[in-house]
Amino acid sequence: MTLASMARKYEVRKLPEGERQATSAMIASLAAEGYDTIAAPFGHALVEAARKDERILGLTADLGKYTDMHIFSQAMPDRFYQMGMAEQVLMSAAAGLAREGFLPFATTYAVFASRRAYDFIAMAIAEENLPVKIVCALPGLTTGYGPSHQATEDLAIFRGLPNMTLIDPCDADDIVGMVPQMIAHEGPVYARLLRGRVPSVLRKHKPDYRFQLGKAQMIREGNDVLVISTGLMTMRALxxxxxxxxxxxxxxxLHCPTIKPLDLETIAAEAAKGGRLVVTAENHTVMGGLGEAVAAGLLSRGIAPRFRMIGLPDQFLEAGALPTLHEMYGISVGKVAEQIKGWL
Structure with missing residues (x-):
């Protein structure tokens, strides 16, 4: 990178009065035909919340443009901290700020939080039960860059961490709704992030939908199959x-945007309704994610329906175009429908 290109990268760009800023280019786009999209819902929701709460700060590790944090940085530059490519420092600084009474939102890619900075999150944040909110882009298979950027096991890693709440939003409606509830939650939160122009899915299927931390919600009724899904796989399931x-x-x-704590009461009540095939669907490895959590929860309650899991395989995934990869690994709309039909 030349000095000139570095200057362009960090140059502050102001928009015309009243114009809503979108996210940057280089977006890992998701197929979402038939849905309206919202530009950078996380960034704008965080700015709105911060205008009401002076404790809120924004931090990132050289990924402001790619986690929608650049929206916050331009609206509130005096409350934004660019930590550089140092994720361990990012998490440690966020912990220190939380100890001083602030509510830091720390953003990076999911692979860097779950793999590179895990020990710092565990010791500095989770063990102390500090209100650090970790929001991470490129969860699961939402990039074609290969295993170095595909966080296919992040939920499994953080599910075993005491005090940590886990959120896997489906769409822009979930993202906008989760921000104020993350703020209200007293402990640490790890949230997956769909970035850029994010589809608005849930309210198209259920107009009165509102994100509720720790709650699963039925988005579509049906008598033959019950799909218990989270994240973008709820969109695919619908x-x-x-x-x-x-x-x-x-x-x-049945949409489960909160992975931990998981709403097993609602899940069990729906799965206990006889005769339906129960299928879990997640943009995550089948090891240690939603599917295994649901299976364990149902069996511990004596509920044993016909059960199948849709998720990513227990392997490092290929690099390539997202539509090709989603088809290859069975999480495209067509492959989801094909698998369900084959199990009936």
Whole structure:
């Protein structure tokens, strides 16, 4: 990188009065035909919250443009901290600020938080139960850059960490709703982030939908199959349900945006309704994620339905174009519908 290109990278760009800023280029786009999109919902929701609460700070590790934190940095530059490519320092600084009474939001890529900075998160944040909010882009298979950037095991890593709340939002509606509830939650939170122009999915299927921390919500009713899903796979499950309806297959979709604590009461009540195939769907390895958590929770309650899991395999994934990868690993809409139909 030349000095001139570095200057352009960090140059502050102001928008015309009243214009809403979107996220930067280089976005890992997601297929979301038929849905409206919202530009950088996390960044704008954080700015709105920070205007009401002076304790809120924004931090990132050289990834402001790629985690929507650049929205916050331009709106509130005196409350923004650029930590450079040093994720351990990022998390330690956030812990220190939380000890001083602030509410720091720390952003990076999910692989860097879960792999590179785990010990610092565990010792400096989780053990002390500090209110640090960790928001991470590129969760699961949302980039084609390969294993170095594909955080396919982040939920499994953080599920075993005491005091840590885990959120896997489906869409812009979840992201906007989760920010104030993360602030209200007293302890640390790890949230996956869909960045850039994010689809608005849930309210199209359920107009009264509102994110509730720790709660699962039925988005679509159905008598033949119950899909218990999280993250972007709720969007895929809903679209697959529409496809399957043409084949007279009635699919219910139960959305679980909070992975920990998991709403096992709602999940168990729905899974106990007899006769339905129960399928979990997640943008995460099948090892240690939503599927295993649901299976363990149901069996511990004596509920044993026909059960299948849709998720990423227990392996390092290929690099390539996202539509190709999603088809290859079975998380595209068509592959979700195909698998469900084959299990019936």
């Amino acid at each position: 679209d697959a349900a529409v496809q399957l309806a043409a084949d007279k297959i009635d699919v219910a979709v």
